[in-house]
Amino acid sequence: MKMISPDVIGQRKESSEVASKAKMSARSVRVFYSEVEAIKGIDLDIMENEVIAFIGPSGCGKSTFLRTLNRMNDTIEDCRVEGTVTLDGQDIYDPSLDVVMLRAQVGMVFQKPNPFPKSIYDNVAYGPKLHGLARGRGDLDEIVENSLRRAGLWDEVKDRLDKPGTGLSGGQQQRLCIARAIAVSPEVILMDEPCSALDPIATAKIEELIDELSSQYSIAIVTHSMQQAARVSDRTAYFHLGELIEVNNTEKVFTQPDHHLTEAYITGRFG
Amino acid sequence: MNNLTLIAGLLMLMAVAYQIGLMRSRAVARTDSERMHSRPVYYGWLVALWCGVPALFVFGLWSLLEPAVIRSIVIGALPAELADMPAQQVSVLMNRLGHIASGFGVAGEVAPWEAAAAEQLTRLQAISQLAKIALMASLAMAGVLMARRHIRPSLRARNHVEKVIAALLAICAGVAVLTTVGIVFSMFGEAMHFFSFVSPMEFFFGTTWNPRFSTTGAGGQGEFGLLPLLWGTLMVSIIALLVAVPIGLMTAIYMAEYAPSWLRSVAKPVIEVLAGIPTIVYGVFALMVVGPFFASVGDMLGIQIRATSALTAGFVMGVMIIPFVSSLSDDIITQVPQSLRDGSLGLGATRSETIRQVVLPAALPGIVGAFLLAASRAIGETMIVVLAAGNSPVLHANPLEAVSTVTVTIVNQLTGDTDFASPQSLVAFALGLTLFVITLALNVVALYIVRKYREQYD
Numbered sequence: 001m002k003m004i005s006p007d008v009i010g011q012r013k014e015s016s017e018v019a020s021k022a023k024m025s026a027r028s029v030r031v032f033y034s035e036v037e038a039i040k041g042i043d044l045d046i047m048e049n050e051v052i053a054f055i056g057p058s059g060c061g062k063s064t065f066l067r068t069l070n071r072m073n074d075t076i077e078d079c080r081v082e083g084t085v086t087l088d089g090q091d092i093y094d095p096s097l098d099v100v101m102l103r104a105q106v107g108m109v110f111q112k113p114n115p116f117p118k119s120i121y122d123n124v125a126y127g128p129k130l131h132g133l134a135r136g137r138g139d140l141d142e143i144v145e146n147s148l149r150r151a152g153l154w155d156e157v158k159d160r161l162d163k164p165g166t167g168l169s170g171g172q173q174q175r176l177c178i179a180r181a182i183a184v185s186p187e188v189i190l191m192d193e194p195c196s197a198l199d200p201i202a203t204a205k206i207e208e209l210i211d212e213l214s215s216q217y218s219i220a221i222v223t224h225s226m227q228q229a230a231r232v233s234d235r236t237a238y239f240h241l242g243e244l245i246e247v248n249n250t251e252k253v254f255t256q257p258d259h260h261l262t263e264a265y266i267t268g269r270f271g
Numbered sequence: 272m273n274n275l276t277l278i279a280g281l282l283m284l285m286a287v288a289y290q291i292g293l294m295r296s297r298a299v300a301r302t303d304s305e306r307m308h309s310r311p312v313y314y315g316w317l318v319a320l321w322c323g324v325p326a327l328f329v330f331g332l333w334s335l336l337e338p339a340v341i342r343s344i345v346i347g348a349l350p351a352e353l354a355d356m357p358a359q360q361v362s363v364l365m366n367r368l369g370h371i372a373s374g375f376g377v378a379g380e381v382a383p384w385e386a387a388a389a390e391q392l393t394r395l396q397a398i399s400q401l402a403k404i405a406l407m408a409s410l411a412m413a414g415v416l417m418a419r420r421h422i423r424p425s426l427r428a429r430n431h432v433e434k435v436i437a438a439l440l441a442i443c444a445g446v447a448v449l450t451t452v453g454i455v456f457s458m459f460g461e462a463m464h465f466f467s468f469v470s471p472m473e474f475f476f477g478t479t480w481n482p483r484f485s486t487t488g489a490g491g492q493g494e495f496g497l498l499p500l501l502w503g504t505l506m507v508s509i510i511a512l513l514v515a516v517p518i519g520l521m522t523a524i525y526m527a528e529y530a531p532s533w534l535r536s537v538a539k540p541v542i543e544v545l546a547g548i549p550t551i552v553y554g555v556f557a558l559m560v561v562g563p564f565f566a567s568v569g570d571m572l573g574i575q576i577r578a579t580s581a582l583t584a585g586f587v588m589g590v591m592i593i594p595f596v597s598s599l600s601d602d603i604i605t606q607v608p609q610s611l612r613d614g615s616l617g618l619g620a621t622r623s624e625t626i627r628q629v630v631l632p633a634a635l636p637g638i639v640g641a642f643l644l645a646a647s648r649a650i651g652e653t654m655i656v657v658l659a660a661g662n663s664p665v666l667h668a669n670p671l672e673a674v675s676t677v678t679v680t681i682v683n684q685l686t687g688d689t690d691f692a693s694p695q696s697l698v699a700f701a702l703g704l705t706l707f708v709i710t711l712a713l714n715v716v717a718l719y720i721v722r723k724y725r726e727q728y729d
Contacts, residue, residue, distance in 0.1 A: 104619035
């Protein structure tokens, strides 16, 4: 039996007390791919300044749910979403809403590091340029530097900002993608298994970064590593076959899960 | 027995050998306690191959060497006064002897020594044929017997057959490569022959194209300046690319990024049909429809536009290569990983911003490669320009006037009565070689670019 050692859990307990107000709320969300129902009615809140982890076996719908939060599912043909998702009380599936602005507010970091085929500088400057966030070159330089600093990458790349972002190592690329996401000053950051393609050292850096970022952003992270969920998150949500089985403080989920399915999963009986 | 029946006979022999191998291996399997290495089929194949391959090899070698050997014997036996004939006359004589021997197409009186030589030729050919059959038959038999004797459980027939198959495939691949090399070499040889009449300087840097036909005789041998033709080719190709590149690229972007899948599945094949239309049909279309249309538009605007001009030919050629550009670019754009698009869209970029700033830069090397491939296609295109470019090999910069291209000139120099020893015909090889080098260079550059940048985004 493989339980998460208690000393790992609840490291973030003190900050989790802060989370109180819901940043995003999902109510009876259902997602269909053609006729297949991938998400079967989920109610979930993402609090301000919290890190929430989505765990569950492959194909349980956690990535799909994550993608409904900034409407990335729009890019998939035959994908249909029902129910409501709100950001600061505003329905994000309202036809009058500007998807482009929504995605600037709810940023996303993907499973595989996907830097653009541009220089490191241009990778980070991409979002601010699109949204006109900088008033001139100096301003833009500042945004780029700040974002890279917050992503903990500045010292490693400051001498080669004009080199292609694809030339960095996997972990650096992923931090570049995080820098790119925070450069547009989002309010929520969605991370879809951000460490699954990285080695343990790069993973540790990203986790550290998530911890720091949580003071300013709400972060939702999908992960296959239960240790990671335990280390970085305030709350953990367990998904199973398109349903949300349980969501609770991370410590509780990993020590006294309410539901037997959750317990079975975290103890490694299936998944 | 002619060669065809010989080969058929050998194949039948191989079929028999296969059965022999099959039966033998089964017999061995029954008596021997050890398990056979391969299934019986492979022993059958092995025996058949041992039967056929050496015999075929001898057959090929024999067919290759036989004519030369017989020829030298026949020539050697000719009366002494004919011994120092020039090479060309010898081959004429050999042709004549062949005709006499077969009794067809004999012109003029047959001299006694000719009759004797022809008889000798017939006799030698008969002997050679018999010897060939005997050698092949004995080799086939020996192969069968030897292979049959070797069948035992430890013989790895399966692995041997595998090797033969690999060799067979390699030979087939070699045929394609050797053909290319052969064509290049023969073109090169003839082009060298041409350059013995006209200096390369005059050819590559001459600005006048005026190859007088050899029948007009005395007045020099004409001028063979390549530049007007090359310029015509360039002008037509550039016009074609100006038409094909924007339309093709935008089509590709629409198809790859915007079109719903049902539309894509209908429209893509329809566009690709454009590539399947024979170029002569495009040529007719250019000559009968597009040319007159441009001419009348010119009249309306008060500009002189010739019906057959660089513009007409280039425009129609551009339409022809749209599918090349669009379908190659489409493939390349779809190869850009979805994760890059997601990354851009996830930052709040619109679709066209994503395409312009992320997808196209990532796909650019491949797209440039597609353009270059389309360009090399345009440069080599013939029928459209023959019909629609006006065939006027004069150096000028007006696309509304008639031009001539390298390909058109090759056609002109080789149609009608031609004497293959005159520079007027031989120039075709020099032109062909030039064209080949240009398109080859374009293809190499295109492939290099595509390959170099592809690895970056994998």
